[in-house]
Amino acid sequence: MSEARTKVRAAARPLAPHLQIYRWPITMGTSILHRITGVGLAFGTLLLAWWLVAASEGPESYAVFEAAAGHWFGRFVLFGFTLALVYHAMNGVRHLLWDAGIGINLQAANRSGLIVYGLTLVTTLVIWVVAYQSMGAWQ
């Protein structure tokens, strides 16, 4: 009797995780991204140091920095830096709210994760549009 019951249970038990249909939970993605962007920003501090040193050295050094920053690859790196900074800052606020006991349940965490994704994209784009405008583009 008990043997038969275990057999039925064993057959009905789901094989988890179903790797072919496995979807990353939202909170897993936000958590891993927080760490990746943090590591990226750690290397980004070298760019910040370069900017400050170049400015302090004088117009010639600053021109070298400006040329590198204006190159398409420099722009690409700086865009990544902006994206990482905005994401890490916004998700960091989400973490601070959790520390304060706010929004610390699955539904709220999923919702706030999606909000952070959305706000990051919009904010980064706004920063770049305003930056290009302050440089005098599209006039």
Added chain:
Amino acid sequence: MSIQTPLGRVRGYGSAKSGTQHFWYQRMTAVALVPLTLWFVWAVVRYTGAPHAEVMSFLSHPVSGIAMAMFVVVGLVHMLLGAKVVIEDYIHRESTKIALLVLLHFAVFAVALTCVVAVLRILT
């Protein structure tokens, strides 16, 4: 078998390693970085592509110079605490781990000093 309770056994030894200090400093720097990052992003957007003289006159104002130095120092302390955890999480060979942690501390100190000296040179 001891008749001591688990709590009784650990009492008096102090915390394991540094207790909550790492956690607390990570949060304190995070809170400080919220306004500093907002200011930094504003400054970068405002002075992107600006001529050298304009950037210098901005950074040579004491308030912005000090704010920039604070952003750099607090940011690097926050980065040091975070990177330390990343290294401890993924590097399991003791010798490699210690070498990387030492290198991290040296690098953070060097970058922080470089930035602060640059800001001071602009300020004076």
